Amino acid sequence: MQRVDVAIVGGGPAGSAAAHAAASRGADALVLEKGVPREDRDRLGPDSTDAAGILDYWVDIMGIHPDEFPEGVVQDELDRAEFVGPNEACTLRSTGIESSYDGFGYTMHRARFDDFMRDRAEDAGAEYRVKASVKDVETDPSTGVGGDDPRHVLSLASDEEIGADFLVLADGPQRTVTNRVLDRFLPDGRKASERLASTENNHIAYQEYRKFPEEVYDEVDGAITFWWGVMPGHTAYPWVFPNADRVCRVGLTMPIGMDLDEADDREAYALVREDDERVPSGKEYVRRILEREWGDEYDIEEDFPLVEDAGKTKGTETYPISSTNPIESPVDAGVCVAGGAMGATSAFHEGGDHVAVRTGAIAGELAAEGDVSAYNERWHEAIGDELLRNVALAELCRGYGPDDWDDTFRIGREMLAEEKGFGMFERKFGAGWGATKLLLRYQWIKWQNRCGRYVQLTEDEYAY
Known part of the structure; x- marks a missing residue:
């Protein structure tokens, strides 16, 4: 059995940040990532999908300035956020929060960001293993740190076992491993897997990478744009986010399993048609928002072509977004839940890489010090204002x-x-x-x- 100080389930921003923080402080850190393919990444990596980018004060929450990134991570410098209703609109040109970043924000290439975070962790001395699916975790809270027997034993799909003193759960909003682990710490038949079920607590997001006409790209360049009140569902909205080279991400988020017949005044929503028998697909919603905004002057499929070498599959991707309130961790058992798995990324889906990185870094730092008892207190101090706002x-x-x-x-x-x-x-x-x-x-x-x-x-x- 391989023994490590810190075992980290999930290799996204939270997991890689935990590995970097732990390894930088001399701990033996191991990241276990099942790995998914993408059109825009040569190697397997985490489920690298995200909606927006990073706002100015998020840079300080994350603790990593974009000057540290390799070329190609930052895609577009932002100067505003556009909030568009059916008939009214509002433009935010400043968050009004002091920050070290000189600008409104930026969009980024999420897969390249994840590669940067992985390389950063490995450079610090962490081990990052791909095709490493965790089937189960057995925990003995009575086992002391550094003893002959590990406090946590992780069973992998390969039948290998990993022993660790500390466990960081960073497996994202689907919480495949997290729910199973937390269920064992809840008494009287209470289950985290029911309270945090992804079908009840998450939204589903879909986005496409489209090449915009030059005139339209000039119009949206520098802005993250959201349309509210054009599709039913709590905090459901379509968006356009500009990347580099006239490529934009056009997508939407909506509740999972929504019944269109339960929507009040469905005829009032601009993207719902009278003959819709069910909630339109993500692909159909994207087509409708593009047609609504630019269909009078352009042929959408010809003038806004899919960029097939981007995203998960031929310019498209579907992924879950955490839409639940956050949870605290069972720190007395040496377990920290970080990022999307803890629901920090967030109730308003404003984007979550900054809080994922920060919570992961706190977990890794404390694990390296041999005591994670302060984890819940620390993350409340670091991101509590942000979570409360959302x-x-x-x-x-x-x-x-x-x-x-x-x-x-x-x-x-x-x-x-x-x-x-x-x-x-x-x-x-x-x-x-x-x-x-x-x-x-x-x-x-x-x-x-x-x-x-x-x-x-x-x-x-x-x-x-």
Whole structure:
């Protein structure tokens, strides 16, 4: 049996960050990644899919400046975010949060970013193994660190066993291994696998890589654009994100297993047709948003061709997005859950690489020090404000329809004229009664979730 100090399940941003942090501090760290192929990556790697990019203050949360990246990771420098409703729109040109990054943000090539994170971990001395699927984990919490017997024994699909003192679970929002491990620490028949089931707690995302006409690319260049109130589902929206060389990612996120007949006022949504018997496919939604925005002047399939050497399969990809509140980890058993597996990436799906990297780095650092008991406290301190904001925004828009989004963007446009970025949410009174109501509701939701109450599975629920 191979013995390591830290075994890490999952080789995405959280797992690679944990490996780098642990190995940099002298620990023997092993990443176990099952590996998936992509059109735009030569070797197998993690499920490298993500929607947006990185905003300015996210650089500081992540702790890695883009100047450290090799060429090709950063794709487009951003100067704004466009929020478009059925009839109203709002442009965010500053987050209003101080940061070390001089700019609004950037989009990135996620597969190249993951390769950078892997190389960074290996350069620090970590081992990164691909085609290493973890079937099960057995944990003996009574076993001390550095003893003859490992606290954790991981069983691989290859029938190999790995022993480790500390376990970092970073297997993403599907939580294939995480749920199985956490179930064993919950008493009285309670199951993490039920509370965190991906079909109940996640959204499904679909995106295509399209080459835009030069005039249209000039129009969207520098902006991440979201359309709200054009398709049904809580926090469901299509997007366009510019990459390099006139390539844009066009995609959407929506709840898993949604029944179109349960949507209120389905005829009010611009991307739903009267003859739709079920929720349109991701591919169909993408075609419809492109037709709606640019179909009057362009032939979408001819003028916006798929870039077949990008994405998972011929310019397309489908992937889960965590849409659940975060969970705390059973640290007394030497287990840290990080990134998408802990639900930190997030309730509002604003993008999660920054919090994944930060939580993974905290877990790896503490594991190398031989004591992860402070992990939950540390990640609350590091990303708690970010999670609270996203949980509050997700709850704020629960039940919104097209008219609600128009009202919100009209009010938001007026509020942004008074205050930059997210600072507008901290005002006591904004631009008129509508803004005041919006602010008071947002602040009430934040107050209800204060002091870490946004967590849905707490450390004290585990039994050892």
